Amino acid sequence: MNEVKTTRRIEADREGFALVTTLLIVLVLSVLALGVAWLASSEKKTTFAEGVHIRSVLAADAGTEAGINFIRVADSPPTINDFGTMVVLDQGETVLQGSQAYAIRCNFDQRRPKIGWGVGYYDFDYEINSEGKASAKGETDVQVLVSRLFKEGY
Secondary structure (H helix, E strand, C coil), rough: CCHHHHHHHHHHHHCCCCHHHHHHHHHHHHHHHHHHHHHHHHHHHHHHHHHHHHHHHHHHHHHHHHHHHHHHHCCCCCCCCCCCCCEEEEEEECCCCCEEEEEEEEEEEEEEECCCCCCCCEEEEEEEEEEEEECCCCCEEEEEEEEEEECCCC
């Protein structure tokens, strides 16, 4: 009779083991699921921020291209509008697509004689600053130095 009581006590001690093991496995899987969800969320935010940055760089690049084209198509050296800052072009914000926009400023830098081209030929150097914007937080500045040959007095 004594053996029967001992067997029942051992069985009574094992009754909660399966429940505790199941709860621990569910806890570990829940922590893993939370980690995966957090990782996916942070990847989405990083991808969005990178996309905004790329759009602002492309907008700034479009601004530099507009400034280069302004110098390229000029028949004569562009007129200096402000001798304090040597500005030849100050174009406000130009909207491209959606939230993308750029603003450009072109400054005269210097005039150098062009060696081998004769009298009256000069290299005119300009500094083009372009600020690209995309969304509320994406801003990129690009600076380009441009040189163009002009014949003065032509």
